[in-house]
Amino acid sequence: MKVILASLIAAGLLLTGCNRVPDSVAATPATYPELIAAGQREGGLSIYSNTDSAEAEPLIEAFRKRYPGIAVEYADQSSVEMYSRFIAEVAAGQGSADVLWGSAMDLQLKLAADGYAQPYHSRESDALLPGSNWRDMVYATTREPIVIAYNKRMIPAAQVPRTHADLVRLLRDKPERWKGRVGMLDPERSGLGFLFYANDMQTSPVAKDVLDALGAIDPKLYSSNGAVLERLVSGEHAITYNMIGSYMLKRQKKDPNVGVIYPTDYTMTMSRLALIPKAARHPSAAKLFMDFLLSAEAQTLLAANKMAPVRADMGDGGVGFPAGANFKPIKVDESLLGELDPVHRLALLQTWRRAVRDR
């Protein structure tokens, strides 16, 4: 028995040795036809993403049609799984995805900042909205408003809040009416919940009032989108705060009882971020995919699933944003890393707890 244990431990120690981030990156071919030829030669492309495979399918299909020689593998998983799987695979030197495409903006940027991503200047770069490209390593690929959603059966049209201040008034006016009727993602347990909360606080002082008003009415906190959305649809919750707009709009298409509010004072937007890892085994195919993802064709396909384009020449791509919406994008830059700083993070969570949980 001792022998087995000893050898297992020894194996464990050996494993800890293989932990390097590869730093040799093949140069991009000089011309585009060469890049295409190189991609075709590689013959494969592996994408890790947390975008549901049904939503991504039209995109993948179009890419296959354009580059028939490249076999695409699309693995959808949660953003945390994606991150864990990726860093472990790279550490094991086993090769990993060729493209990482995820909505956990902070984790994606951290991977790039930690040196996992390779730079590539997409040929679509100039067509993108400002702030969509971080150091040629991380690209924003969608624009999805963070909205307030409500159940139309529960809130008469006249009472529907238009701004954050309206929401505060509505909640404070009759706190009894809203007790337990408001749901949201839990910043303590959901990465997205935290991202939205932290950026909300950064964007406007009114967010503090919202927090305060929410704290008074015992909001229900969730760690998954499915749980909170279903409770909105059933009327168990009348309002859900800071939800991903694209999911709400998709549901609205099927169930007209779902109401979506883009607060006119400010509406945050988030983006799904894409990067090409240094460890990519099919770097040329990955570059082709990155260009494709940012092309008008792919952006139109994404817009069909309510994920609005990041191209300056496409407007809202038919998603149907209200006129005069005041969008405040969550910036694709180092500020995302600040939110991962443990001290800063714990301080923000402390504020949250005092205002909401421990009240």
Next chain:
Amino acid sequence: MTRPFRIGIIAATAVAIFAPLLLVLVQSLLSGPFFGQNVHVTPDAFTYVFTDGDFWRALRNSVIISIGMTAIAVPVGAILAFLFVRSDLPGARWLEPLMLAPMFISSLVLSFGFVIAFGPVGIVSLWVRDMIGFVPWNLYSLHWLILIAGLTHVPHVFIYASSALRNLGSDVEDAARSTGAGPLRVVLTVSLPMVRPALLYSAVLVFFLGFELFGLPLVLADPQGVLVLATYLYKLTNILGVPSYQLMAVVVIVIVAIALPLVFLQRKLLATSDRYVSIKGKAGNQRRVAIGKWKWPALALIVAWLAFTVILPVAALVFRAFLSSWGEGAVLSESLTLEHFRELAGYPNLIRGIVNTFLVASVGGALSVGLYALISLAQHRWKSRWATFLDYSVLLPRAMPGIIAGLAIFWVFLFVPFLQPVRSTLISIWFAYTLVWMAYGMRLVQSSMLQIAPDLEEAGRICGATGAQVSRYVTLPLIRTGLMGAWLLIFVTFVREYSTGVYLLSPGTEVIGSLLVSQWATGAVDTVVALSTINIAMVMGGLFLLTIFRKKQNG
């Protein structure tokens, strides 16, 4: 079996069990991912978790839930098993397949069935409210969580108890009846005590599943802010922004620390397993006990359990799959739709997911049972430290909540060179499932083996059979029913298993569970319920066929 062969099998099993566990142990003592750079040994993770109030709250809730659900599931499961297997209950054959229903529906989805039926604006709740003016229950309270967890784990006890009862000759019960004992007394003082090993095993396992409970608390306890260990892990994932494996590893170590004394206790209680021998050299006939006037209350008990645990939530779920909207103020008749199924049909990899799920559950399940039987035989009738050691070990993989077990097994496949080629095949997923459910399958096989009198095997030896021949021609045929039961159990368990395989899944090896979870994450509950409806229909069909098959076989 020869001694080196036994030791070989046990050692191989131990390596499979301890590889991921040791990784977790090492991880709990480090400052970052074990494969990362600049990582050093530190007790910080333990300090953090042990000084976190939420951890203690979660642990307390998990312990309360585990105790509560064991206290509910074991008696109910045992009594139902007696009624189905040993009594002349009317309609037993047709009701029995339904008994297993809660096991093969993903607990995430089943919990949603409860919300749709009994939630604050659930279909049953609104109906009751219309009659009496208010809803007299709160589905999201801890009591309800315990009740639902207990009742949905009845099948786990049932399947153990019923397979043990099936092997029990009627002689003991007849003896009790002929000396004037009533049916109730026979159950409580003869039948059930005879299957005490099966009941004890299942009690310990259900207790453990309480720690691992994830879907139910995620859906039912979230709104009240009630944390359990598995949902507390979410907090640990998020607290530092990046997944903090060392903190999660500490939670696993805590659960393992609770597991070991429990196994010790179970072993003490079963120290004299000779008492439970019921398959002896003498031919025994099995007759059902006439329960007379108890027939109808018994049937009522079963129907009540079925209605609450299976029929209402499942019906609500299936109904929901045809609705575009529901709940307070929704007009259901105007919301009927087939849209969700149409949407599902357009899902890429749907068919592949279904095929893979069935492959892993049926073929893989059979292989797993074979493996469990082999390991059990290696340990069978062997008073050795090796056997004791194995007893303590098999429960340990289940002490890891599914998500962490999955991560640890993924690490093993990733970092052990000779395992790398199979990492992205169904084999790795099968291996992960087999490992975490080992305690389950093995206990089932073993509780059947305990019932075989040693004289049968000794008779074989006297006639000149080798150890292997005795296993092949005496022991195995005698536990055939037990093995069938084990396969059925493993099949349904693998059908709904998902979290353990999550890191091992890759394009081409998707299973239904993975599709469910990715839809859940985007809030597409519509397609989740549609897919679950299909899933339920398939497994119900399978169970129905099995019932007919069994009936034919018996006839």
